[in-house]
Amino acid sequence: MDIAVCVKQVPVSNDVSVDPVTHSLVRDSAESMLNPADANALEEAVALRERYDGQVIAFTMGPPSAEKALRAALAMGADDAVLITDRAFAGADTVATARVLAESLRRYGVFDLVITGSESSDGATGQVGPMLAEFLAWPHLTEVRRIEAVETGRLRGLKKFKNGFLRAAVTLPAVLTVSYGCNEPRLPTFLSQISANKKSVPAYTNKELGLSPGAVGLAGSPTEVIDTFAPERRKRAELLSGTPEEIAGKILALIEKKRGKDNG
Amino acid sequence: MKKLRVGIIGGGISGTALGYHLSLYGNAEVVLFEKNAIGCGTTSKSAGTVCLFDDSLRNRYWDVRLYGFESYLKMEREEKGSTGFDKTGTLVAVTSEEVEATVETGIALAKAAGYQGEYITDKDRIKKILPLIDVENILGAGYTQDDGYFDGTMISNTYARKMQQKGGVVYTMTPVVEIVVSGGKAAGVKTAGGTMHLFDRVVDCTGPWSRFTGKMAGLDVPIWHTKAEAFFLSPPGKKLNYVFPVLKYPAFYALRAGDNIFICKSHLSMDLDNPMHAGQWDPDKLPATGGTDDYFIEFLFEQMQKSVPGLVASGLVSSWLSYRAEPRDFLPLLGETPIDGYILATGYGGNGIIEAPAASRDLAKFIMRGESTPLLEDWAFKRLWGKERS
Numbered sequence: 001m002d003i004a005v006c007v008k009q010v011p012v013s014n015d016v017s018v019d020p021v022t023h024s025l026v027r028d029s030a031e032s033m034l035n036p037a038d039a040n041a042l043e044e045a046v047a048l049r050e051r052y053d054g055q056v057i058a059f060t061m062g063p064p065s066a067e068k069a070l071r072a073a074l075a076m077g078a079d080d081a082v083l084i085t086d087r088a089f090a091g092a093d094t095v096a097t098a099r100v101l102a103e104s105l106r107r108y109g110v111f112d113l114v115i116t117g118s119e120s121s122d123g124a125t126g127q128v129g130p131m132l133a134e135f136l137a138w139p140h141l142t143e144v145r146r147i148e149a150v151e152t153g154r155l156r157g158l159k160k161f162k163n164g165f166l167r168a169a170v171t172l173p174a175v176l177t178v179s180y181g182c183n184e185p186r187l188p189t190f191l192s193q194i195s196a197n198k199k200s201v202p203a204y205t206n207k208e209l210g211l212s213p214g215a216v217g218l219a220g221s222p223t224e225v226i227d228t229f230a231p232e233r234r235k236r237a238e239l240l241s242g243t244p245e246e247i248a249g250k251i252l253a254l255i256e257k258k259r260g261k262d263n264g
Numbered sequence: 265m266k267k268l269r270v271g272i273i274g275g276g277i278s279g280t281a282l283g284y285h286l287s288l289y290g291n292a293e294v295v296l297f298e299k300n301a302i303g304c305g306t307t308s309k310s311a312g313t314v315c316l317f318d319d320s321l322r323n324r325y326w327d328v329r330l331y332g333f334e335s336y337l338k339m340e341r342e343e344k345g346s347t348g349f350d351k352t353g354t355l356v357a358v359t360s361e362e363v364e365a366t367v368e369t370g371i372a373l374a375k376a377a378g379y380q381g382e383y384i385t386d387k388d389r390i391k392k393i394l395p396l397i398d399v400e401n402i403l404g405a406g407y408t409q410d411d412g413y414f415d416g417t418m419i420s421n422t423y424a425r426k427m428q429q430k431g432g433v434v435y436t437m438t439p440v441v442e443i444v445v446s447g448g449k450a451a452g453v454k455t456a457g458g459t460m461h462l463f464d465r466v467v468d469c470t471g472p473w474s475r476f477t478g479k480m481a482g483l484d485v486p487i488w489h490t491k492a493e494a495f496f497l498s499p500p501g502k503k504l505n506y507v508f509p510v511l512k513y514p515a516f517y518a519l520r521a522g523d524n525i526f527i528c529k530s531h532l533s534m535d536l537d538n539p540m541h542a543g544q545w546d547p548d549k550l551p552a553t554g555g556t557d558d559y560f561i562e563f564l565f566e567q568m569q570k571s572v573p574g575l576v577a578s579g580l581v582s583s584w585l586s587y588r589a590e591p592r593d594f595l596p597l598l599g600e601t602p603i604d605g606y607i608l609a610t611g612y613g614g615n616g617i618i619e620a621p622a623a624s625r626d627l628a629k630f631i632m633r634g635e636s637t638p639l640l641e642d643w644a645f646k647r648l649w650g651k652e653r654s
Contacts, residue, residue, distance in 0.1 A: 190561065
């Protein structure tokens, strides 16, 4: 079973800045890591490979520094990785991103399954997975919590649905998005990390993909971000200092004040 | 009684330990400035090992080690949890006859001070203490049961609190942006908020930032940075069902961190002329986590294969990079500088948690009474005047 896993490099902290002109996240402004839900996607993929053989290939679209996310994916067990990078891809919305990912998967080879995290911890749109399925013309299942079985060309899983779960099946090839926390991603080991660091990671630019300049990056993005702003922080932490007895007294006073406010 | 006004720049282990020791003098008026939170810089990334014997500090400075260890035990007795002490014991692998001699002396010193200690050559016993170790490549191991590691951030906060209880003032989130030097004498500091504070003495306790701090006073502080690249491992099976001791080899050390193992290349095995090991960088650019080099992963992997093969299959949970502040001779920089009233308490390298209590005790005495000590003379900044050029 050959599986593609689409991953994304995201900022470690939520404290990222926003470009005042383009309203896009300034991703260089923070430390980065592999998107947490994508780590869950990788874990599902590697576990499936262990059961059904095949290969797991990680893909990411981003600046050259996004290679770090691919190294993390390789250290977790991906067999190979592809960096999709070109200045022409900059400013892509979810549609342009999904289009480029779909073209990259086609260029790489034939897959039985694509898995990705249900959403990224920065953009959190949850759209790229389903859009990728549309561009590939494959069925998809979103927010999968558990893959239960793969048999006779169909995959059965449990997905989040409203306040409960839905057991559903898709015909392969298909796209799955998996929820953050649906499994415990394996850790890289010394050996897998060293081997990942040494592995060659090919890069696809638009020269390889041959997409029309109007179909990628900002030009290929129908979404217009009108404004981006940080939520207003209404709750502020108050630091209590003093001896344990003094702090306990202050906590009691706060509780009583709150109770009085609620009662009044 | 005329008070001596002392301004301390830096709220890590160096600044807080000095602040506390100064505050013990009735005529000291101590103000500490920390640009962030107490103990949140290099101190927070310290392994905090304060072992009764190991190669981190020569046996020549045994009293420094003992004073540090017992200061923290006293703190812990006074307020449980105030130092984060984890009494795991220490196992030092003896890889050569030279190490053997050092370890045997260290064990004798620990025993003379009333602590448990032994040099073990029975390899089955060593395996019993640490099942993951390979005993084939070692002659034996020194073992003390009464020590372990501490939490530098907790200790710094405890020192800061004790200093405040004695009238000292601590400003956090208050960067010093200017050191006022007037007529060749340090006269005060200016903070980012624009406030001027006048002092009789200004002490640089900024460790890896000392080169930048010194520049504000017009002083070249010969500090290099060695990389402290720490990796946190989840051992096979994920849970340790025994007490993993502080483990020391000449080239690396390891200790437990909850259910994980912290490993790092030892600072004395760093080469200041190797650009992978050392350089002069900006500690403000250090990421909170990550930032490590493949070189150290490979180096530690080789060490694990050779020495602790049971850890080779561990998962890599996380890592961080920190900078140690190292003069070229790996000894701290204490005391007077060519600028009158400008004093250094920096360059502790990887040993700040061990050395700061004794060094601060002596430095406080020097600042308040003008009396030097053999330790201050050994570690005096004066030893490098005219010899170091960056």
